[in-house]
Amino acid sequence: xxxxxxxxxPWPLWEVFVRxxxxxxxxxxxxxxxxxxxLAVRNARDLYTRRGEGVSIWVVRSDxxxxxxxxAKDAFFTSPEGKNFRHATYYTAAEGVKHL
Numbered sequence: 001x002x003x004x005x006x007x008x009x010p011w012p013l014w015e016v017f018v019r020x021x022x023x024x025x026x027x028x029x030x031x032x033x034x035x036x037x038x039l040a041v042r043n044a045r046d047l048y049t050r051r052g053e054g055v056s057i058w059v060v061r062s063d064x065x066x067x068x069x070x071x072a073k074d075a076f077f078t079s080p081e082g083k084n085f086r087h088a089t090y091y092t093a094a095e096g097v098k099h100l
Contacts, residue, residue, distance in 0.1 A: 005033070012061050014040040018048055019056040026058050034059075 005011045011033040017026035029048045034040035040059040049057065068076050 005035070011035050012063065014044070014059045015062050015065065016040075016044040016048055017058040017060070018044075018054040020053060021055055026056065031062065037061075 012035075013031055014034055014037075015031050016029050018029045019026045032040065032043050032047060034043050037059060041057055044057050044059055048054070
Protein backbone atom coordinates (compact mmCIF):
# COMPACT_ATOMS: atom_id res chain seq x y z
CA UNK A 1 0.00 0.00 0.00
CA UNK A 2 1.31 3.43 -0.89
CA UNK A 3 2.07 5.82 1.98
CA UNK A 4 0.31 8.66 0.17
CA UNK A 5 -3.49 8.55 0.24
CA UNK A 6 -5.39 8.90 -3.01
CA UNK A 7 -9.06 9.41 -3.78
CA UNK A 8 -9.35 5.71 -4.64
CA UNK A 9 -7.25 4.48 -1.68
CA PRO A 10 -7.55 6.86 1.31
CA TRP A 11 -5.70 6.06 4.52
CA PRO A 12 -7.81 3.93 6.87
CA LEU A 13 -9.51 5.44 9.90
CA TRP A 14 -8.19 4.35 13.33
CA GLU A 15 -9.95 4.66 16.70
CA VAL A 16 -7.63 5.70 19.52
CA PHE A 17 -7.87 4.58 23.16
CA VAL A 18 -5.60 5.95 25.91
CA ARG A 19 -5.02 4.66 29.43
CA UNK A 20 -4.22 7.56 31.76
CA UNK A 21 -2.40 5.49 34.40
CA UNK A 22 -1.84 1.92 35.51
CA UNK A 23 -4.94 0.23 36.84
CA UNK A 24 -7.36 2.37 34.84
CA UNK A 25 -9.25 1.35 31.71
CA UNK A 26 -8.42 2.56 28.23
CA UNK A 27 -10.80 5.33 27.15
CA UNK A 28 -11.73 6.28 23.60
CA UNK A 29 -10.22 9.71 22.91
CA UNK A 30 -10.76 10.14 19.19
CA UNK A 31 -9.95 9.01 15.67
CA UNK A 32 -7.24 9.61 13.08
CA UNK A 33 -6.17 8.51 9.61
CA UNK A 34 -2.86 6.70 9.09
CA UNK A 35 -1.45 4.29 6.49
CA UNK A 36 -0.56 1.54 9.01
CA UNK A 37 -0.68 0.61 12.70
CA UNK A 38 2.83 1.85 13.49
CA LEU A 39 2.14 5.36 12.22
CA ALA A 40 -1.32 5.27 13.81
CA VAL A 41 0.28 4.70 17.25
CA ARG A 42 2.88 7.41 16.66
CA ASN A 43 0.31 9.90 15.41
CA ALA A 44 -2.00 9.04 18.32
CA ARG A 45 0.86 9.67 20.75
CA ASP A 46 1.60 13.06 19.17
CA LEU A 47 -2.05 14.07 18.93
CA TYR A 48 -3.61 12.72 22.16
CA THR A 49 -0.78 12.48 24.72
CA ARG A 50 1.29 15.63 24.09
CA ARG A 51 1.30 16.55 27.77
CA GLY A 52 2.09 13.11 29.16
CA GLU A 53 -1.56 12.18 29.78
CA GLY A 54 -1.15 8.50 29.05
CA VAL A 55 0.82 5.37 29.82
CA SER A 56 -0.66 3.18 27.08
CA ILE A 57 -2.24 3.71 23.65
CA TRP A 58 -4.39 1.32 21.66
CA VAL A 59 -5.28 1.92 18.01
CA VAL A 60 -7.91 -0.16 16.23
CA ARG A 61 -8.95 0.11 12.61
CA SER A 62 -12.48 1.42 12.54
CA ASP A 63 -13.56 -1.18 9.99
CA UNK A 64 -12.55 -3.94 12.46
CA UNK A 65 -15.05 -2.77 15.10
CA UNK A 66 -18.52 -4.25 15.32
CA UNK A 67 -20.99 -2.25 17.39
CA UNK A 68 -24.63 -2.34 18.38
CA UNK A 69 -27.03 0.17 16.85
CA UNK A 70 -27.64 3.09 19.27
CA UNK A 71 -31.14 3.56 17.80
CA ALA A 72 -32.04 -0.02 18.80
CA LYS A 73 -30.83 0.30 22.40
CA ASP A 74 -34.24 -0.32 24.00
CA ALA A 75 -34.76 -3.65 22.24
CA PHE A 76 -31.10 -4.65 22.49
CA PHE A 77 -30.55 -3.98 26.20
CA THR A 78 -33.99 -4.77 27.66
CA SER A 79 -34.08 -8.04 29.57
CA PRO A 80 -36.46 -10.66 28.21
CA GLU A 81 -39.76 -11.15 30.04
CA GLY A 82 -39.58 -13.68 32.84
CA LYS A 83 -35.89 -13.12 33.52
CA ASN A 84 -36.24 -10.52 36.28
CA PHE A 85 -33.93 -12.62 38.45
CA ARG A 86 -31.02 -11.13 36.48
CA HIS A 87 -31.55 -7.81 38.27
CA ALA A 88 -30.71 -7.10 41.91
CA THR A 89 -34.10 -5.42 42.44
CA TYR A 90 -35.76 -8.85 42.02
CA TYR A 91 -34.40 -10.07 45.35
CA THR A 92 -35.54 -8.94 48.77
CA ALA A 93 -33.67 -9.14 52.06
CA ALA A 94 -34.64 -12.13 54.16
CA GLU A 95 -36.30 -11.36 57.49
CA GLY A 96 -34.06 -11.98 60.45
CA VAL A 97 -30.80 -11.71 58.52
CA LYS A 98 -29.06 -8.73 60.05
CA HIS A 99 -25.92 -8.53 57.93
CA LEU A 100 -27.72 -7.92 54.59
